[in-house]
Amino acid sequence: DQQVKQNSPSLSVQEGRISILNCDYTNSMFDYFLWYKKYPAEGPTFLISISSIKDKNEDGRFTVFLNKSAKHLSLHIVPSQPGDSAVYFCAATYRNSGNTPLVFGKGTRLSVIA
Amino acid sequence: IAGITQAPTSQILAAGRRMTLRCTQDMRHNAMYWYRQDLGLGLRLIHYSNTAGTTGKGEVPDGYSVSRANTDDFPLTLASAVPSQTSVYFCARLAGEDTQYFGPGTRLTVL
Numbered sequence: 001d002q003q004v005k006q007n008s009p010s011l012s013v014q015e016g017r018i019s020i021l022n023c024d025y026t027n028s029m030f031d032y033f034l035w036y037k038k039y040p041a042e043g044p045t046f047l048i049s050i051s052s053i054k055d056k057n058e059d060g061r062f063t064v065f066l067n068k069s070a071k072h073l074s075l076h077i078v079p080s081q082p083g084d085s086a087v088y089f090c091a092a093t094y095r096n097s098g099n100t101p102l103v104f105g106k107g108t109r110l111s112v113i114a
Numbered sequence: 115i116a117g118i119t120q121a122p123t124s125q126i127l128a129a130g131r132r133m134t135l136r137c138t139q140d141m142r143h144n145a146m147y148w149y150r151q152d153l154g155l156g157l158r159l160i161h162y163s164n165t166a167g168t169t170g171k172g173e174v175p176d177g178y179s180v181s182r183a184n185t186d187d188f189p190l191t192l193a194s195a196v197p198s199q200t201s202v203y204f205c206a207r208l209a210g211e212d213t214q215y216f217g218p219g220t221r222l223t224v225l
Contacts (some may be wrong), residue, residue, distance in 0.1 A: 009154075032212045043204050043216035044157070089156060093212055101147075101172065102214055106156040 003027045004092050006105035015114045019077040023090030023105055026071065030092040034102065035064060035075045038087045047088075048075070080112045117141040118207050120217040127195050127224050135190040135220050137205030145208035146188040147172075148180060150201040151219075157204065163188055195224045 005024045013019045023033075031052040036044035050057040050064045050073065057064050063076045077084055090105040121136045139146065148160040149172075159172030163182040177199060179191045192199055202221050206214040 006156075034213065036216075041219075043206075043218045046213055046215060049213060091157075095212060101159055101162065102157075104149075104157040106154060 001026070002105075003030075004090055004103050004105040006088075006090055006108050008108050009106070010109040010111070012111045012113060013080045015082055015112055016079045019075075019080045019084065019110055019112065021075040021077075021088050021090075021108050021110065023073050023075075024071055025073075025092050027092070027094075027103075028071070029094045030103075031095055032093050033064070033066060033073050034091045034093075035062075036089045036091060036104075037084075038089060038107070044089060077110075080110075082112050082114050085110055085112045118205060118215060118217040120203075120205050120220050122220060123218070124221040125223070127192075127222065129196055129224055130194050133192045133195055133222070135192075135203055135205075135222070137188045137190065137217060138186055139188075139207045140186070141207060141209070142185050143207045143209055144185065146182070147206040147208070147214060148178070148188070148190045149204045149206065149216075150174065151204060152201050160190065160203075195222075197224045200224045 034049040035047040037047050038044045048059050048062050050066050066073045087107045087109050089107045091102040118139045144165045147162045149157040151157050158174045161180040163169045166185045169180050200223050202219050204219045205217045
C-alpha cells in the first residue's frame with residue numbers, strides 16, 4: 001500500500017504562472033514532510049519542508065501547504081521558471097521512528113514552458 | 115551542500131557478478147541511507163545505518179548488503195547481481211533532525 005501518493009505523473013505550466021504540485025499521504029503518524037527536486041543524472045536536492053505543527057512554510061518562490069485533516073500537502077512555485085523543470089518528489093517521515101526513514105511518492109515531472 | 119560522493123558514476127555488470135557501490139560523506143553525520151530509483155516507482159529505501167557499527171533493512175533489502183565500519187563510508191554490495199537490480203542508486207546522509215541530502219547517484223545496468 002502506497003503511503004505517499006503523487007497522483008499526477010506530469011504537469012506543464014507556462015513560464016511566469018503558478019505551478020501546484022500535490023501530494024497525499026495515508027499514514028497519520030507522519031509529522032514531517034519534505035519536497036525534493038531532481039534533475040536528470042543528478043541526485044535529489046532538498047527544496048523545502050514542513051512540520052505537522054504548521055500549515056504553511058514559505059521560502060522565496062516556493063511555498064508548501066499542509067492540510068492535516070485531508071492528509072494533503074501541496075507545493076506552490078510562483079512564478080514558475082524554465083529552470084524549475086524537473087521531477088519533484090514528496091516525502092514524509094515521523095520523527096520518533098529512530099532512523100527517520102523517508103517514504104517517497106513516485107514523483108511529478110514539471111515542465112515549465114517558456 | 116550535499117557533502118556526499120558516490121562511485122562509480124555508472125557501471126555495466128554481468129549477471130552473477132559481485133559489485134560494491136561506494137558512498138562517502140565528509141560531514142561526519144551519523145545516519146546514512148541507500149535508495150534505488152526506478153521509473154514510475156520513485157525512491158525506495160534499501161538499507162540504512164543510524165551510526166557506525168549498526169545497519170538496518172529498508173523496504174527493498176533483498177539481494178543487497180551494507181556495512182558501516184566507520185562514520186564516513188557506507189558501501190552497498192550486490193553479492194550476485196541480477197537484471198532486476200538495474201537501477202539508479204542514491205546514497206544519502208541525514209543532516210539536522212530530518213532532512214536527507216543525496217549523492218549524485220550510480221547508474222547500474224545488470225545484463
